[in-house]
Amino acid sequence: MYFTYREENRTFQDIGVYRSSGATVTGLAEPDVVPALVVTYGTLQALGVQPKYGRWFSQAGDAPGSPETVILNYGYGQRRFGGEPSVVGRILMID
Numbered sequence: 001m002y003f004t005y006r007e008e009n010r011t012f013q014d015i016g017v018y019r020s021s022g023a024t025v026t027g028l029a030e031p032d033v034v035p036a037l038v039v040t041y042g043t044l045q046a047l048g049v050q051p052k053y054g055r056w057f058s059q060a061g062d063a064p065g066s067p068e069t070v071i072l073n074y075g076y077g078q079r080r081f082g083g084e085p086s087v088v089g090r091i092l093m094i095d
Contacts, residue, residue: 002015002016002017002040003062006042012046013045013046014042014043014045014046015042015046016039016040016041016042016043016044016045016046017039017040017043018037018038018039018040018043019037019038020035020036020037021035021036021037021038022034022035022036023035023036023094023095024094024095025080025092025093025094026093026094026095027091027092027093028080028092032080034076039057040057040062041056041057041058041059041061041062042059043057044056044057044071051071052074053085053087053088054071054088054089056071057069057071068094070092070094072087
């Protein structure tokens with residue numbers, strides 16, 4: 001239904017869906033269990049949320065089989081990476 005609404009929508013500027021989840025981040029010093037949101041392209045744009053570093057999710061990223069993209073929230077970026085913009089483009093192992 002999401003893809004139908006996104007493609008056939010004539011009312012909203014942006015549309016997206018999300019669900020709460022959890023994730024385990026590995027490959028760093030210690031595994032870290034964190035809360036997460038799984039969101040589609042358009043969700044952050046509809047909410048007016050602009051990433052401080054990096055980019056929004058892309059429409060191509062919604063396609064089945066596409067590589068998954070992660071946006072870190074401010075608190076996690078500060079705690080795990082010291083707020084360094086160099087984290088953009090790093091590969092994180094997320095279960």
